[in-house]
Amino acid sequence: MYDEHHPKIINFNATYNKNIVLKLQAVGQQKLLHNKICEYLERTLINLKNALNPKVMQTSLNAKVSRQEEFKDLSFCPDQRIYELMLGESIWGIMNRTKTKDVDIRQLWQSVSQQSEIQHFTNSKSGSIDGAIGIFSADLNGGIVLPIEAKSTMANPYARQTVDLEEQAVQRIIEKHIDLSTPSQISSILIMPTPPDKELKVDLQIIANNLQEAIHESSLGAISLLSIHENGLRLTTCVLYGKTFRLEVSKIHDFMGIINYIFPSTEG
Numbered sequence: 529m530y531d532e533h534h535p536k537i538i539n540f541n542a543t544y545n546k547n548i549v550l551k552l553q554a555v556g557q558q559k560l561l562h563n564k565i566c567e568y569l570e571r572t573l574i575n576l577k578n579a580l581n582p583k584v585m586q587t588s589l590n591a592k593v594s595r596q597e598e599f600k601d602l603s604f605c606p607d608q609r610i611y612e613l614m615l616g617e618s619i620w621g622i623m624n625r626t627k628t629k630d631v632d633i634r635q636l637w638q639s640v641s642q643q644s645e646i647q648h649f650t651n652s653k654s655g656s657i658d659g660a661i662g663i664f665s666a667d668l669n670g671g672i673v674l675p676i677e678a679k680s681t682m683a684n685p686y687a688r689q690t691v692d693l694e695e696q697a698v699q700r701i702i703e704k705h706i707d708l709s710t711p712s713q714i715s716s717i718l719i720m721p722t723p724p725d726k727e728l729k730v731d732l733q734i735i736a737n738n739l740q741e742a743i744h745e746s747s748l749g750a751i752s753l754l755s756i757h758e759n760g761l762r763l764t765t766c767v768l769y770g771k772t773f774r775l776e777v778s779k780i781h782d783f784m785g786i787i788n789y790i791f792p793s794t795e796g
Contacts, residue, residue, distance in 0.1 A: 536560060537602060540636060542662050542673035550673055552636040552660055553603060558620070561602075561635070562787075565613060568598040569761065570791040579756050582685035585721075589614075590682065605638050607656035612678045613637075614787070615716050616659035618765035619676065619750050622785040623661060636660040636673065661714060674748065679704045680718035693719055693730045697751070698738045708742045715743045716750035728755055732766055736775055745771050760790035 540552045555561045572588040573579045589611035594604040620635035627633050638657055658678035664671030681696040683689065689696065697719050701708060708715040717739065722728055730753055739749045749768035754761060766775070766784045775783070 538634075539639070540634070540662055540664075540671070542636070542660075542664075542671050550660075551639045552662065552673060553639055554634045554636050554662070555602070558617070558635065561613070562617060562789075564598045564602075565610070565617070566760075566789050566791065568596055568610065569789050571598070573791075576756060576758065576760075576791075579761065582720075586682050586685055589680075603640055605640050605656050608637055609658070609678075611680060611718055612658040612676065614763055614789070615678050615718055615750070615752055615765070616661070616676055618752055618763045618785060618787045619714060619716065619767060620661055621787060622765060622767045622783060625785065626782070630666050632664045632666055632671075634662040634664065636662045674712060674714050676714045676716055676750075677707055677710060678716050678718065679708065681720045682718075683720075689722075693722060693753075694734045696720075697730075697735045701735075701738045701742055705742050708739070709744050709747075711744040711746045713744075714748045714750055715739065716752060719751070719753045721754055721756050728753075732780070733775060736766070736768055740768055740771050740773070743768075743771055747771070760788060763787045763789070 536555055538554045538556055540554060542550050542552055569588065572591070573584065578584045589609070591610050592606065593599050593608040593610060593613060594606055596610075616635045616637070620633060624633040637659055657675040659676040660673045661676065662671050662673045679700055681700050691699070697717055700717060717735070719730065732751060735751050736749070739751060743749050748770060750765055751768070752763055752765040754763055764784065764786050766780070768775070769783070
């Protein structure tokens with residue numbers, strides 16, 4: 529299972545949509561990938577003053593992973609983005625926490641050599657997926673994969689947003705309805721931070737209703753909210769387990785998770 533030339537990478541063959549075998553990769557320990565993302569954010573944002581600059585923030589999150597020095601010992605397809613890795617990690621965290629004992633959940637990304645296969649079944653010009661979650665039997669022999677379709681509310685950084693977070697998310701869901709309605713995937717949306725002078729409040733129910741209306745019956749949905757704090761970034765994610773899944777306020781924390789991207793220089 530381990531690639532002897534890249535001991536930190538595990539190679540997986542996973543079945544997509546019953547008959548397509550994808551060659552995907554993962555790190556042996558999820559913490560390794562998380563730490564690399566933190567190191568990257570520390571370098572590109574330098575400090576949280578830069579995180580408050582929408583242009584700098586978007587440039588950092590939208591950068592291609594394969595071109596960043598922190599990930600040089602891992603193998604990523606050319607079109608993989610930083611924010612897509614962050615969404616994948618947060619979705620994995622929730623699914624891993626809620627899994628049954630007889631399965632193994634992994635955050636995956638496509639191997640460099642699979643653009644043509646992915647281009648064939650997704651009609652994607654880039655031949656890339658935004659990430660994936662693999663669901664394997666406990667012994668890791670065989671499994672299925674749910675590709676991640678990642679969208680975000682990134683917009684012109686020079687234009688001040690005049691609508692609230694719910695409206696931004698719903699607008700993007702409507703705009704990207706076709707991409708988000710593909711069968712057998714995880715349709716996810718990243719909601720960018722509000723300006724620092726606004727209170728961070730979001731009604732997940734409104735966004736969930738619209739996302740569930742868009743997704744296919746065989747897919748899951750995920751809503752992620754990025755927030756800026758004095759010692760780093762936080763990604764709060766809610767997973768919708770299917771089109772008919774209903775959020776209950778009293779149980780919402782069972783399906784939510786928080787990933788902290790704390791800059792090492794601010795710890796201690």
